[in-house]
Amino acid sequence: MLAKxxxxxxxxxxxxxxxxxxxxxxxxxxxxxxxxxxDVVAQLSGHSSEQVVGQRLSAAERRRQQSLCxxxxxxxxxxxxAIARATMADWPGIEKALLLPPKRLSVTKLVAExxxxxxxxxxYQPAFVKNGRPADFLEQxxxxxxxxxxxxxxxxxxxxxxxxxxxxxxxxxxxxxYAVDMLDSIVRVAFERNDVVLRAWxxxxxxxxxxxxxxxxxxxxxxxxxVKAAA
Numbered sequence: 283m284l285a286k287x288x289x290x291x292x293x294x295x296x297x298x299x300x301x302x303x304x305x306x307x308x309x310x311x312x313x314x315x316x317x318x319x320x321d322v323v324a325q326l327s328g329h330s331s332e333q334v335v336g337q338r339l340s341a342a343e344r345r346r347q348q349s350l351c352x353x354x355x356x357x358x359x360x361x362x363x364a365i366a367r368a369t370m371a372d373w374p375g376i377e378k379a380l381l382l383p384p385k386r387l388s389v390t391k392l393v394a395e396x397x398x399x400x401x402x403x404x405x406y407q408p409a410f411v412k413n414g415r416p417a418d419f420l421e422q423x424x425x426x427x428x429x430x431x432x433x434x435x436x437x438x439x440x441x442x443x444x445x446x447x448x449x450x451x452x453x454x455x456x457x458x459x460y461a462v463d464m465l466d467s468i469v470r471v472a473f474e475r476n477d478v479v480l481r482a483w484x485x486x487x488x489x490x491x492x493x494x495x496x497x498x499x500x501x502x503x504x505x506x507x508x509v510k511a512a513a
Contacts, residue, residue: 333447
């Protein structure tokens, strides 16, 4: 979770703690704005969790894709290229299978070059089998290419998941700010003569990190001293 998102959620949680510790004196009520804020906090927590999960899964999928690309290059393409260079260099059309794709190549280009090598090798399948490749080496190569393609699609879905969570966080952040603004007008009127509570409110609604994070210690309002009428 980004630091600003964490601070925003914590600020809304502090506001929740303040409202719980400082009920609005009758006839005032926090009403709809409080319900709105409670829903915002729940939604933000969900979107934040989704974003973190998406990031971790995306990182794991990236590592898996790198492994699949390495396996495609080393286990499938390299033997084909080695056989072609050693025994078939003079054969027409085999030149497509003579060049091993470089390691630092985009996934899209690696798939394209792998497909070209597979197409060229298919023309001389018996020769490759005779020189050590398994009978189904082309099927294995095709499966390895498909695995890389599927991994690319999986990563794209995970990126979409992160983007959706980010958009959800932005939307809920706006809702939360509107709710806090409405609550601000209620609190200021309800506690206009209680500087201690108003100061606690200012601290609670501030979107800024505090040591240790989380809500600050709530303040319970104290009744104003009774003023006796002069005799």
